[in-house]
Amino acid sequence: xxxxxxxxxxxxxxxxxxxxxxxxxxxxxxxxxxxxxxxxxxxxxxxxxxxxxxxxxxxxxxxxxxxxxxxxxxxxxxxxxxxxxxxxxxxxxxxxxxxxxxxxxxxxxxxxxxxxxxxxxxxxxxxxxxxxxxxxxxxxxxxxxxxxxxxxxxxxxxxxxxxxxxxxxxxxxxxxxxxxxxxxxxxxxxxxxxxxxxxxxxxxxxxxxxxxxxxxxxxxxxxxxxxxxxxxx
Ligand SMILES: C[S@@+](CC[C@H](N)C(=O)[O-])C[C@H]1O[C@@H](n2cnc3c(N)ncnc32)[C@H](O)[C@@H]1O
Numbered sequence: 273x274x275x276x277x278x279x280x281x282x283x284x285x286x287x288x289x290x291x292x293x294x295x296x297x298x299x300x301x302x303x304x305x306x307x308x309x310x311x312x313x314x315x316x317x318x319x320x321x322x323x324x325x326x327x328x329x330x331x332x333x334x335x336x337x338x339x340x341x342x343x344x345x346x347x348x349x350x351x352x353x354x355x356x357x358x359x360x361x362x363x364x365x366x367x368x369x370x371x372x373x374x375x376x377x378x379x380x381x382x383x384x385x386x387x388x389x390x391x392x393x394x395x396x397x398x399x400x401x402x403x404x405x406x407x408x409x410x411x412x413x414x415x416x417x418x419x420x421x422x423x424x425x426x427x428x429x430x431x432x433x434x435x436x437x438x439x440x441x442x443x444x445x446x447x448x449x450x451x452x453x454x455x456x457x458x459x460x461x462x463x464x465x466x467x468x469x470x471x472x473x474x475x476x477x478x479x480x481x482x483x484x485x486x487x488x489x490x491x492x493x494x495x496x497x498x499x500x501x502x503x504x505x
Contacts, residue, residue: 283362285420285427286362286388287412287420289363290364291363292364295365295368299368299371299372302371302375305375306367306371306372307367307371310374310383311385311386312358318396320400321400322358326380327380328353330354330355330381331355332355332402332403333358334348334356334357334401334403335404336358336360336405337404337409338409339359339366339407340366340484341369342361342367342369342370343484344407347482352381353381358385360387360389361384370384390430393427393431398433398434399436399437401434401435402436402439403441404440406422406423406442408486408490409423409450412450421450423450424457425460428457431504432461432464436504440503441464441501442499442501443500444484445497446490446491446497447495448498451498458500458502464503465502465503465505474499475498477497
């Protein structure tokens with residue numbers, strides 16, 4: 273069965289759309305071959321050293337959850353060829369866009385997973401990641417949907433298990449209630465220390481920040497991004 277035919281599954285933390293517009297034949301071909309080359313096989317045991325997952329020598333491994341069209345992930349993986357990047361995106365059209373890009377310019381320091389990030393997190397060995405980026409996660413602004421938000425005590429347990437001590441969890445959002453929610457959850461969790469020394473830190477983009485597609489839309493619509501950084505203690 274091709275990846276494009278794979279049916280939707282019920283997952284623990286993915287509530288969004290799995291598909292948008294039909295993927296064009298060229299994108300479907302890129303998706304098929306790209307997933308064949310880059311997709312992690314979670315039915316195999318995870319290696320104790322994640323650096324061995326990559327086709328090139330890397331010195332650290334970072335994870336981006338919900339990369340959308342992959343603009344930020346592509347930028348980071350291109351600017352840091354000695355860092356291995358794992359990108360997770362269940363939305364087929366987003367993954368197709370990313371696979372079109374790597375068909376043009378292959379990235380030996382990239383691996384991807386096309387389903388709920390909780391599955392990947394549970395597969396990873398303890399203290400194996402050098403960073404997690406959760407950039408503009410689905411905001412679920414209505415109070416009755418807050419429980420769907422990716423940041424939760426159970427997912428922070430997952431982050432705490434897989435992050436190396438001293439490594440960073442970065443969270444960006446344009447939705448004030450989600451920013452507050454994340455600050456409160458991280459404080460209550462205990463394994464994450466917020467790295468802000470002054471009020472301006474909250475609104476200062478990360479170093480080398482290229483922006484994301486979702487962020488550009490949020491800014492166009494008049495919302496102000498917040499960039500939080502937590503250190504795994
Ligand atoms: C609002 S979009 C932001 C996309 C991108 N980060 C950006 O800033 O342009 C959130 C993304 O998270 C993905 N997502 C939602 N739940 C997820 C989950 N449980 N695991 C992995 N990705 C998820 C969605 O498919 C969607 O592409």
